Amino acid sequence: MKIEISADKRTLQGKGASRRLRGSGKVPAVIYGGEQAAQSIEMDHNDLFHKLRLEAFHASILTLSVAGKKEPVLLRDVQMHPFKKQVLHVDFQRVDKNKKIHMKVPLHFINAEISPGVKTSGGIVTHILTEVDITCLPGDLPEFISVDLAELTAGHTLHLSDLVLPKDVETVALAKGDDLPVATIVIPRSVLSEEAAGEEASTEKS
Structure with a gap:
């Protein structure tokens, strides 16, 4: 834009x-x-x-x-x-087009609804980061970075190293060796309680 x-x-x-x-x-x-x-x-x-x-x-x-x-x-x-x-x-x-800039850009989370952790396990996505520090030349600056949650399972976490960055864009934290968590899927207690109750009922029947 x-x-x-x-x-x-x-x-x-x-x-x-x-x-x-x-x-x-x-x-x-x-x-x-x-x-x-x-x-x-x-x-x-x-x-x-x-x-x-x-x-x-x-x-x-x-x-x-x-x-x-x-x-x-x-x-x-x-x-x-x-x-x-x-x-x-x-x-x-x-802005000097020949000098790298340091910017915070927003993260756009996609495909949460089809991730196994949500669709199969009834989990809730928790956004640990909503923006990320990047460095790049001005001409390479993205308006946002997409975070694809399609493969994320319950109890697992996406990190900066899992993000697909545009060409010639790097995250400041990762460049320093700090692979920060970005998003995770947590199973609500209510779902866990229902599962436990279901398991108990099936055990009693058997």
């Missing part, structure tokens, strides 16, 4: 200026990184608020247009109001 956002240059600095900016429906923001100096910008609050609800907005290379000049950036930080639905500040980082 290609997402483009627009912003204007921000000249006034300080808490008072930021407060007035928010009062007028704008959000103060900053772009940093690369060989250029950090740049203060302002963005439309409603447009930004709705884009922040998109999963891909947090794990994609974004096209940021400032006064007509476009550049690729990553969303790096979002400050929200403690109880209002208000964005207080956002940080964007410039």
